[in-house]
Amino acid sequence: xxxxxxxxxxxxxxxxxxxxxxxxxxxxxxxxxxxxxxxxxxxxxxxxxxxxxxxxxxxxxxxxxxxxxxxxxxxxxxxxxxxxxxxxxxxxxxxxxxxxxxxxxxxxxxxxxxxxxxxxxxxxxxxxxxxxxxxxxxxxxxxxxxxxxxxxxxxxxxxxxxxxxxxxxxxxxxxxxxxxxxxxxxxxxxxxx
Numbered sequence: 415x416x417x418x419x420x421x422x423x424x425x426x427x428x429x430x431x432x433x434x435x436x437x438x439x440x441x442x443x444x445x446x447x448x449x450x451x452x453x454x455x456x457x458x459x460x461x462x463x464x465x466x467x468x469x470x471x472x473x474x475x476x477x478x479x480x481x482x483x484x485x486x487x488x489x490x491x492x493x494x495x496x497x498x499x500x501x502x503x504x505x506x507x508x509x510x511x512x513x514x515x516x517x518x519x520x521x522x523x524x525x526x527x528x529x530x531x532x533x534x535x536x537x538x539x540x541x542x543x544x545x546x547x548x549x550x551x552x553x554x555x556x557x558x559x560x561x562x563x564x565x566x567x568x569x570x571x572x573x574x575x576x577x578x579x580x581x582x583x584x585x586x587x588x589x590x591x592x593x594x595x596x597x598x599x600x601x602x603x604x605x606x607x
Contacts, residue, residue: 428469435476437468450476451532461525466490479534480509484516484526493519503536 439445443454445464454462467483470490475481478494485491495509507515512528520526578584583605 453530455530456528459525462527481529484520486521
């Protein structure tokens with residue numbers, strides 16, 4: 415398969431692709447996505463292309479307050495950012511870090527745009543208390559098997575280190591014979607008792 419055939423397959427796939435959301439443009443700078451209002455805040459180097467945005471949009475971006483799109487190698491890349499006042503709800507990324515993102519991740523001189531979501535949906539976090547407790551159990555073949563077995567014992571297993579016999583017993587030893595053979599020195603000891 416050569417490059418022309420591959421490009422043709424990609425173009426055919428893009429034509430068949432349906433948008434994942436209902437997107438309608440009201441004016442040049444305002445539009446709705448699934449009946450939520452959006453506004454184009456910044457359009458650097460005419461980077462906003464409505465048709466390309468419709469093809470690349472994913473409903474997961476509706477939770478973000480801002481959507482930044484940038485062009486690199488003919489591909490539109492979309493990235494979501496939160497408002498700075500939502501720090502208690504999320505871990506980021508926040509719109510105050512937009513300049514860092516543009517300098518570090520976007521190609522130098524590339525066209526980009528910033529869209530403001532006027533009706534960002536709130537972030538709903540599931541509490542761990544409401545989750546199904548059976549889903550968090552480990553299988554019987556997992557690492558937890560040994561831990562659980564040890565936990566149910568009424569005693570604690572301890573290693574016993576070998577100790578030398580008391581001094582009284584050590585004194586009762588008598589040297590019986592001493593043999594030397596081939597540079598080895600053996601002492602055989604016998605107890606008096």
